[in-house]
Amino acid sequence: MDRPPGWSVRLKLTLSYAGLVMLAGSLLIAVAWVFALRWLPKRNDPDAVIRAHPGAMVIMTGPTRSQLMTGFAPAAAIALAFLLLLGLIGGWLLAGRMLAPLTRITDAARGATSGSLSHRVALEGKQDEFRELADSFDAMLGRLEAHVAEQQRFAANASHELRTPLAITQTLLDAARNDEGRDTVQLIDRLRVVNTRAIDLTEALLVLSRANQGTFQRGGVDLSLVAEEAAETMLPLAEKQGIVVETAGEVATAVGSQALLQQLGTNLLHNAIVHNLPGRGRVWVRTAVSPEGVELSVENTGEVLTPESVSTLTEPFQRGTERIYGDQAGVGLGLAIVKSIAVAHGGSVALTPRTAGGLCVTVRLPAAPQAALVSVAVSH
Numbered sequence: 446m447d448r449p450p451g452w453s454v455r456l457k458l459t460l461s462y463a464g465l466v467m468l469a470g471s472l473l474i475a476v477a478w479v480f481a482l483r484w485l486p487k488r489n490d491p492d493a494v495i496r497a498h499p500g501a502m503v504i505m506t507g508p509t510r511s512q513l514m515t516g517f518a519p520a521a522a523i524a525l526a527f528l529l530l531l532g533l534i535g536g537w538l539l540a541g542r543m544l545a546p547l548t549r550i551t552d553a554a555r556g557a558t559s560g561s562l563s564h565r566v567a568l569e570g571k572q573d574e575f576r577e578l579a580d581s582f583d584a585m586l587g588r589l590e591a592h593v594a595e596q597q598r599f600a601a602n603a604s605h606e607l608r609t610p611l612a613i614t615q616t617l618l619d620a621a622r623n624d625e626g627r628d629t630v631q632l633i634d635r636l637r638v639v640n641t642r643a644i645d646l647t648e649a650l651l652v653l654s655r656a657n658q659g660t661f662q663r664g665g666v667d668l669s670l671v672a673e674e675a676a677e678t679m680l681p682l683a684e685k686q687g688i689v690v691e692t693a694g695e696v697a698t699a700v701g702s703q704a705l706l707q708q709l710g711t712n713l714l715h716n717a718i719v720h721n722l723p724g725r726g727r728v729w730v731r732t733a734v735s736p737e738g739v740e741l742s743v744e745n746t747g748e749v750l751t752p753e754s755v756s757t758l759t760e761p762f763q764r765g766t767e768r769i770y771g772d773q774a775g776v777g778l779g780l781a782i783v784k785s786i787a788v789a790h791g792g793s794v795a796l797t798p799r800t801a802g803g804l805c806v807t808v809r810l811p812a813a814p815q816a817a818l819v820s821v822a823v824s825h
Contacts, residue, residue: 455541463533550566656782661705663700683728688718688721689727690728691727692730697739700790702790708786709783712782716783726745728744729742740808744799760781
């Protein structure tokens with residue numbers, strides 16, 4: 446934003462300090478002047494009588510008011526000039542010292558606007574308003590730097606994942622061109638599989654972007670119904686894998702987007718079925734209400750996981766410490782989408798490895814107020 450040039454804050458503070466010093470000095474001189482005039486006679490009368498209080502008289506001989514004016518006024522002017530000079534110099538130095546932390550914060554902000562997010566203000570000393578501002582600014586820079594790094598890493602991973610089906614498609618088309626006798630039916634089937642995966646990945650990226658932006662309508666959503674619908678949707682896949690899915694729990698109403706929370710539940714259940722023990726695995730889906738809000742937990746059997754590998758599961762295109770590639774189930778965004786949707790709704794996601802193997806994912810969301818609960822009950 447273009448702004449017209451103006452006075453600096455340091456100059457304004459300097460003038461304010463100098464004005465305050467001048468005002469205090471002028472008031473002090475005025476008080477002294479009024480006090481002196483009260484006890485001096487109007488003319489040079491050696492027999493002038495001044496009454497100090499009833500019943501008492503004092504006879505004074507000395508300077509008159511005109512003589513005081515002649516001697517006092519120049520001294521007062523010199524004193525005021527000295528106070529003005531002292532106020533300007535002292536105010537300038539004092540303002541510069543007080544604004545030094547603000548200058549460092551401004552330099553860090555300018556560096557951030559130019560793309561340098563690694564610089565920190567790091568003010569020393571005890572806590573005060575400037576240091577609180579500097580600490581908050583450093584924390585903001587840290588979060589911004591981490592967010593930018595995450596976005597760059599996500600863009601690189603997404604580009605790689607999107608390039609894989611395109612490269613496979615290009616290879617299949619080149620092979621079909623060079624081999625005129627190739628079975629086109631088989632080629633079409635393989636192209637359809639590759640294209641379906643590319644579409645799934647693109648839709649997952651759109652859902653993730655929508656959740657991160659937080660631009661969605663909110664209403665009362667019963668997580669128990671979300672769990673039931675997700676179980677019905679994933680039932681064919683669970684039967685194919687030989688996985689038993691159990692749902693239980695109480696009515697747990699949150700405020701949010703029905704579509705996004707349904708996507709959250711479906712992703713959790715899909716992840717629990719895919720990363721399980723084929724033919725003998727189990728999945729438990731539960732909802733609950735706690736003092737902190739409402740919960741949706743999905744627990745599944747599976748391989749033994751370490752806390753280190755679990756900590757990376759909500760990162761895009763990650764499974765433990767290995768990347769998700771095109772020949773594996775899913776697109777590597779299931780739990781990343783779950784985390785983004787939960788955070789966009791003001792909630793959190795906790796991942797806990799099971800001792801016997803497998804994973805327990807618990808999503809905690811703020812509970813809906815009473816008005817939203819009534820509207821959900823009426824709609825049902």
